[in-house]
Amino acid sequence: MKDTFEKFIIDNPNYIEILEDTYNKTFNRFVASINTTAKLILPSKVSDDAIELRPTQENAISRIINNKSTLLDHTAGLGKTFTDGCSCNGIKAYWCI
Known part of the structure; x- marks a missing residue:
């Protein structure tokens, strides 16, 4: 399944931005401060x-x-x-x- 997903993303680059946005909105909730x-x-x-x-x-x-x-x-x-x-x-x- 992982290989199929990777092939799908590589073959459909227009989904990369959608996938990145979804991932970032879901998991990147905190930004580490720069000290x-x-x-x-x-x-x-x-x-x-x-x-x-x-x-x-x-x-x-x-x-x-x-x-x-x-x-x-x-x-x-x-x-x-x-x-x-x-x-x-x-x-x-x-x-x-």
Whole structure:
């Protein structure tokens, strides 16, 4: 059945746009926010000589600061605790709470 469907789509290119629109309306309900770490400055973070943040940690910190809720779903040992600490520090610095 899969092969028949693929052949049908290839043979009928006018259905591609209809199929794409239907799929996107059905399944693409959320758009991930674009986080930039280019201007991310954490005032009381220790120097990079002591602890250097991984790019994933920097992205997570930026996302936590810029969004109301964020889930850090990583395996053990990838730095979630330190990321959370830096995020709290960043929220305090950026939002003055």
